[in-house]
Amino acid sequence: MPAPSPASYGPELEPRPVEEVDWLLLNADAVVTCDEAMRTIGVGAVAIQADRLAAVGPSEELARRYRGRRNLDLRGYLLMPGLVNTHTHAAMSCFRGLGDDLPLDRWLHEVIFPAERVSVTPEMVYWGTLLSCLEMLGNGITTFCDGYFFEESAALAARDAGMRAVLGQGILDHPTPDHPDPSTARTRAEAFLESFPDVGDRVRPSLFCHAPYTCGPSTLRWVKDLCRERDILFQVHVSETEWEARAIQEMYGMGPIPHLDVLGVWDDRTLAAHAVWIDGDDARLLADRGAAVSHNPSSNMKLASGVAPLPVLMEAGVTLGLGTDSCASNNGLDLFREMDLTAKLHKVSRLDPLACPARRVLRMATVGGAAALGWRGRIGSLEAGMKADLIALDIRQPHLTPMYDGASHLVYATRGSDVRYAWVDGRLLLEGGRFKETDAVRAMAEVRKMALTLAKRRGG
Ligand SMILES: [Zn+2]
Missing domain, CATH: 3.20.20.140 (Metal-dependent hydrolases)
Structure with a gap:
């Protein structure tokens, strides 16, 4: 009996195996991709493997295709490129x-x-x-x-x-x-x-x-x-x-x-x-x-x-x-x-x-x-294969309610302080508004000390 041609393998006959990734970010209210078509995906998701985006798409689809070593439910958040x-x-x-x-x-x-x-x-x-x-x-x-x-x-x-x-x-x-x-x-x-x-x-x-x-x-x-x-x-x-x-x-x-x-x-x-x-x-x-x-x-x-x-x-x-x-x-x-x-x-x-x-x-x-x-095609948009530099904003706030158009909201309504999560090269650097890798208290203290010395010198 001849082997079936590849075309006869439908997704229902041969389900794609579930792939394990480092991060699976699910259920974001909107994923503003900033791709060529400026696509916004409602109830979207992003899969991150090492320093790259493995996939960007509807949450339901990515939940079927991927299993995250770390998962984050981003209901109430907007995802976008850093x-x-x-x-x-x-x-x-x-x-x-x-x-x-x-x-x-x-x-x-x-x-x-x-x-x-x-x-x-x-x-x-x-x-x-x-x-x-x-x-x-x-x-x-x-x-x-x-x-x-x-x-x-x-x-x-x-x-x-x-x-x-x-x-x-x-x-x-x-x-x-x-x-x-x-x-x-x-x-x-x-x-x-x-x-x-x-x-x-x-x-x-x-x-x-x-x-x-x-x-x-x-x-x-x-x-x-x-x-x-x-x-x-x-x-x-x-x-x-x-x-x-x-x-x-x-x-x-x-x-x-x-x-x-x-x-x-x-x-x-x-x-x-x-x-x-x-x-x-x-x-x-x-x-x-x-x-x-x-x-x-x-x-x-x-x-x-x-x-x-x-x-x-x-x-x-x-x-x-x-x-x-x-x-x-x-x-x-x-x-x-x-x-x-x-x-x-x-x-x-x-x-x-x-x-x-x-x-x-x-x-x-x-x-x-x-x-x-000089990073064209590597950062700046959320697309599979791009570097995993991305941020999540908390949109469950009075000044961001309601939201009709994510891209427009990002220009006219959001503030930097709405950002809660940030990844660079797939590494989580900001989690729930807190810095993961750096001692912010120490950095502020060192700069205050320098400012005090400068103020004294200027005064004298
Ligand atoms: Zn300048």
Whole structure:
């Protein structure tokens, strides 16, 4: 008798064997996948095996197919990808609220730079970054992109917190806390790359040229060349203020975006923070080169930098992520707040309620950010095969009741404090709102101690 053809095996004849996975998250009221179709699965589930998502789908189906070594009933919760913060200076949480409400130049020269001169050490960077990691994780951010000094210490903090991160060593043509002699900037950058702690692909090194007005053409060139050679992300603040755009125009006869283009800076491994003072030509140039932009509405508003032309960047097809910037110019690290602000700021500034739809903003905070940092197709959405970086929000709360549209709710109604669970690489880091791996009390105590010392020095 001939063997039956494979097509004759129906699921009812040959039931798929139940597969064992590390985690089975069942019965979530909604799974907002952030996949290409922006699918939301009602009463959904996620199966996690090691550091990957084994399956995402209806709860009933996954309950039949999988058996979890650990199970979690997420009735009353919404599951979504972990958020991606594309721009911050995590250690600056030590300066949260220091010298608020000053003009940018006075704030920088009278408050921040003097504070940095006396307080930025490897220990300060470690504890300040760790504190920020806890704040971000508690607010549902599982990946962040950083730029500061002594970034080896930031790498250790990201490792200890269990987060995914890109850590950019800051480079300026001026004395900085970790290279007081600017002529040693290159040696410092190379030493940073050589000694970057081996924490696997979850934590990656990067180089961060502060801005085109603090880094001359030769610095911008060698830093970008070094980034290319090592295949790492190049970061730069650009066109943040009107003053900067004018100064670069006067110095080089062109705006900051074409100036950096002449220097060969723009490609798909370059991330520009801010891009406020730009026009349509600039946006098209960035899109052509494949460069990404991090939009930071809170920081731009607090420092009165201006309103970035986000709809113009969107129309040009630029890769876009959202950022909090540092705690010194925000003063918190909550991307839910940034999503809400982004959607509303561009509507009101254009007098157009369709200018910046919620789904578009949600994609910026997830898949857009992932693409900007070089993790496209690996994080940012909930799909089988992606890294298991995800969060669960408690939606059984008055301010989230009722819920008609999960994606819209995430932009306009939720807060970072609604996040109760967070996994990175399949590892549970936040459980019921409590940090699993890190001593938050110790981190807060260390930063308070530093703040006290700084306050005394400033007072004296
Ligand atoms: Zn910044």
